[in-house]
Amino acid sequence: MNTNYDPNSINTIIAQVENENALPMAVSALKQGGLVAFPTETVYGLGANALDETAAAKIYAAKGRPSDNPLIVHIANTKDVYELASNVPEKAVMLMEAFWPGPLTIILPKKDIVPDGTTGGLKTVAIRMPSHPAALDLIKKSGLYIAAPSANTSGRPSPTTALHVAEDMMGKIDVILDGGAVGIGIESTIVDLTDDTPSILRPGFVTKSMLENVIGPVNIDPALINLDPTLRPKAPGMKYTHYAPKGELTVVEADPSKGLSSTKDIIDVINELTEDKISQGYKVAVITTQDNAPFYISNNVLIAGEEGKGETIAAKLYSILRQCDDLNVDFIYSEAFNHGELGSAIMNRLLKAAGQRVITV
Ligand code: TXA
Ligand code: MG
Numbered sequence: 581m582n583t584n585y586d587p588n589s590i591n592t593i594i595a596q597v598e599n600e601n602a603l604p605m606a607v608s609a610l611k612q613g614g615l616v617a618f619p620t621e622t623v624y625g626l627g628a629n630a631l632d633e634t635a636a637a638k639i640y641a642a643k644g645r646p647s648d649n650p651l652i653v654h655i656a657n658t659k660d661v662y663e664l665a666s667n668v669p670e671k672a673v674m675l676m677e678a679f680w681p682g683p684l685t686i687i688l689p690k691k692d693i694v695p696d697g698t699t700g701g702l703k704t705v706a707i708r709m710p711s712h713p714a715a716l717d718l719i720k721k722s723g724l725y726i727a728a729p730s731a732n733t734s735g736r737p738s739p740t741t742a743l744h745v746a747e748d749m750m751g752k753i754d755v756i757l758d759g760g761a762v763g764i765g766i767e768s769t770i771v772d773l774t775d776d777t778p779s780i781l782r783p784g785f786v787t788k789s790m791l792e793n794v795i796g797p798v799n800i801d802p803a804l805i806n807l808d809p810t811l812r813p814k815a816p817g818m819k820y821t822h823y824a825p826k827g828e829l830t831v832v833e834a835d836p837s838k839g840l841s842s843t844k845d846i847i848d849v850i851n852e853l854t855e856d857k858i859s860q861g862y863k864v865a866v867i868t869t870q871d872n873a874p875f876y877i878s879n880n881v882l883i884a885g886e887e888g889k890g891e892t893i894a895a896k897l898y899s900i901l902r903q904c905d906d907l908n909v910d911f912i913y914s915e916a917f918n919h920g921e922l923g924s925a926i927m928n929r930l931l932k933a934a935g936q937r938v939i940t941v
Contacts, residue, residue, distance in 0.1 A: 591751075592746070592749065592750050592751055592752070592753055592754065592755070592756060593605065593754070593755050593756070594742060594746060594755075594756045594758055595755060595756070595757060595758065596758050596759075597619070597714040597757050597758065597759040602755075602757055603714075603717060603718065603721055603757075604721075605755055606618065606718055606722075606755045606757055607718065607721050607722045609754040609755050610627065610628065610629055610635075610718075610722045610724055610726065611629075611722060611724070613628070613629060613632055613634060613635040613638070614628070614635070614638075614753075614754040614755070615627065615628050615635075615638055615639060615642055615752075615753035615754055615755075616628075616718070616753070616754060616755045616756075616757065617731040617739075617742070617745045617749060617753060617755070617756045617757065618712075618714055618715055618718050618728075618757040618759070619712050619714050619715065619742070619757065619758075619759030619760070619762055620654075620710040620711075620712045620715045620728075620762065621682070621683060621710060621711045621712045621715075621762060621763050621764050622683045622710070622762060622764045622765070622766065622767050622768050622784070622785070623730045623731075623738035623739060623740055623762055623764075623765070623766070623767055623898070624730065624731040624738070624739040624740070624741075624742065624744070624745050624762065625654065625710075625715070625726075625728030625729065625730065625731055626639055626642065626643065626728055626729055626730070626731035626745075626749070626753065627654070627718070627726040627727065627728040628726070628727055628728075629722075629724045629725075629726070629727070630651070630653045630654075630694065630698050630724070630725040630726060630727035631693060631694070631695065631698075631724070631725060632695075633695040633696075633697035633698070634697075635727075636651060636695065636697045636698045636727050637697055639651065639727065639728075639729060641752075642749060642752040642753055643729065643732070643733055643734045644733055644734045644735075645729065645734045646734070646816075646820070647700060648700045648701065648816050649700055649729075649816045649817045649820070650698065650699045650700035650702055650705075650706060650816060650817075651698050651699070651700075651706070651727040651728065651729050652685050652706040652707070652708050652727070652728060652729065652768075653694065653698065653705055653706065653707050653708075653725050653726070653727050654707075654708055654709070654710055654715065654719055654725065654726040654727070654728050655707060655708075655709050655719060655725055656681075656709065656716050656719035656720045657709075658676055658680065658709070660707075660725065661676065661688070661707055663691070663693070663725075664688075664690065664691055664693070664694055664705055664707055664725065665688035665689060665690060665691060665705060665707065666688075666689045666690065666691045667688065667689050668688060669688075669773055671773055671778060671795045672686055672688060672773045674794050674795050675771065675773075675791070675794060675795060676709075678794045679786055679790075679794075680708075680709040680711075681709040681710055681711035681716065682709070682710075682711045682785075682786070683708075683710075683711075683764055683767075683768040683769060683784055683785040683786055684708065684768055684769050684771065684784075684786045685706050685707065685708040685768045685769065685770045685771070685782075686706070686707055686708070686770075686771055686772075686773055687704050687705070687706050687707075687770065687771065687772040687773060687774060687781065688704060688705060688707065688773055688774065689703060689704055689705075689774060690702075690703060690704055690705035691705075698727050700816060702816075704772075704774055706770065708768055712759065712762075714757055714759045718757070729817075730767060731744075731745045731748070731749060731753075731756075732744070732745075732748050733748040733749075734820070735820070735821060735822060735823075735824065736748060736823070736902075737822075737823045737825075737897075737898035737899075737901040737902055737933070738766075738767060738823075738898050739898070740761055740762045740765050740895070740898050740899055741760070741761050741762075741899065742756050742757075742758035742759070742760075744898070744899065744902060747902070761895075762895075763895070764785050764891070764894060764895065765894045765895035765896065765897060765898060766784060766785065766894045766897065766898070766922075766925055766926065766929055767782065767784060768782075768784050768785070768786075769782065769783060769784030769785060769786040769787075769791075769925070770782040770784070770815055771791065771798070772801075772814060777797060777798070777799050778791070778795060778798050778799070779798065779799035779800060779801055779814070780798060780799070780800045780801060780804070781801045781804075781813065781814050781815035781818065782804075782815050782817075782818060782928070783800075783804070783924045783925040783928050784925050785891075785894070785922065785925065787921050787922070787924075787925075788800065788924075789921070801813055801814050801815070801818075803818065803819075804818065804928065821932065821935065822929070822932045822933065823898070823901055823929055823932055823933035824932075824933050824934075824935060825901050825902075825904040825905050825909075825912060825933065826904070826905050826908075827863075827865070827904055827905075827908075827909040827910050827911055827912045828910070828911050828912065828937070829901075829904070829912040829913075829914060829933055829934040829935075829937065830853075830911070830912070830913055830914070830934060830937045830938070830939055831914050831915075831916050831930055831931060831934045831937065831938045831939070832846050832849055832850050832853075832913055832914070832915060832916065832938075832939045832941060833846070833915075833916035833918070833938055833939070833940055833941075834846055834916070834940070834941060835940050835941065842941065843872065845941045846915055846941055847872060847875045847876065849939065849941045850866055850876065850913045850915075851875075851876060851877050853911075853913055854866065854876070854877055854878045854913065855877065857910065857911045858878075862910040862911055863880070863907070863908065863909045863910050863911075864878050864879075864880065864909060864910070864911045864912070864913070865878060865880035865881075865882055865903075865904050865907060865909040865911075865912045865913075866878040866880065866881050866882065866912070866913050866914070867882050867884055867900055867912065867913070867914035867915065868881060868882070868883065868884065868914075868915050869883065869884060869885060869886055869887040869893070869915070869917075870883050870885070870886050870887070871886065871887040872887065872915065880907055880909060882900045882903060882904070883896070884896045884897055884900055884914075884917065885917075887919075888919055888920060889920070890917070890919070890920035890921060890922030890923060890925075890926060891922060893917045893922070893926055894922055894925065894926055897926060897929060897930065898929075901933055914930060914934070916930070916938075917930065
């Protein structure tokens with residue numbers, strides 16, 4: 581492997597994180613204003629020097645990302661927050677102590693050194709300290725703050741393996757650090773700390789109750805719950821269509837008043853819909869759990885995880901949405917996975933992927 585990075589090359593190099601040349605090559609690419617995809621504990625990120633506007637601009641180009649959608653700045657030392665943010669309230673310190681390194685992003689007012697090209701013109705900055713050793717290594721060895729959105733083409737599901745990154749980014753970025761499949765599988769929780777009462781702008785692995793145990797009452801951005809299109813989410817990225825597979829995805833959920841017996845109703849309805857579409861010559865996939873999988877008639881039953889175990893579903897969700905594209909299915913029916921602590925984070929992604937198309941049985 582050649583450790584001399586050529587900035588004019590668009591040959592994307594995929595390197596295993598264990599390879600001794602991988603990190604030096606990635607560091608060199610970042611220092612020269614290049615783009616490096618790397619594993620984090622949530623999803624793969626697409627990194628560039630956060631203080632270099634030209635480098636950050638390349639991220640938008642590689643992803644096809646709208647320029648008003650700001651980037652998260654990744655750091656490896658808590659003290660770096662004070663270099664990037666002009667005000668760090670007590671509650672931010674408490675959250676940093678409780679959840680960093682880990683899947684939590686905090687929004688604070690930015691200092692001038694953070695360019696508008698990184699924050700999409702906002703006067704605030706999103707900061708996160710990831711816990712994945714390869715991510716921490718990359719930040720420390722480069723000596724940079726690394727701006728990194730998820731390493732997918734805008735609109736596609738976030739990548740949870742290096743192969744997913746390669747599908748979207750070959751020929752567009754310099755290095756892909758392959759650290760295997762990520763652990764969590766959905767993006768970090770985002771908490772805005774610029775108002776008196778903190779609010780969740782994106783649900784994630786760190787849940788509302790986990791946050792409230794540390795800092796007291798936390799709001800949820802109303803635009804996440806009320807789907808009134810005139811409400812603008814405070815995290816610009818949350819307003820965009822996301823994760824949508826090419827086939828038409830519909831979520832089939834239980835009427836909460838019906839209790840557990842409704843699982844059979846959901847299976848029956850999905851099987852009826854499947855039969856109907858197959859009879860019209862369409863290809864259908866079903867997204868379910870290991871527990872319910874045997875009851876579906878579709879030829880493409882995709883198992884997202886285990887019933888009641890949100891973390892197993894989060895870990896598989898994005899790769900299953902990508903698999904739907906690989907299978908070229910026309911219609912996809914998914915059970916709702918709104919049980920457990922992670923339910924709201926999972927359903928936020930699944931409903932976006934479904935364009936909010938829901939059948940309640
Ligand atoms: O887990 C994660 O957070 C991953 C990994 C790579 O760290 N990153 C990630 O980045 O999900 P991205 O760019 O795909 O999503 C960042 C979200 C977007 O919805 C963006 O609008 C929001 O964070 N955001 C960034 N800066 C913000 C700010 N200053 N104010 C409000 N929202 C912000
Ligand atoms: Mg993203």
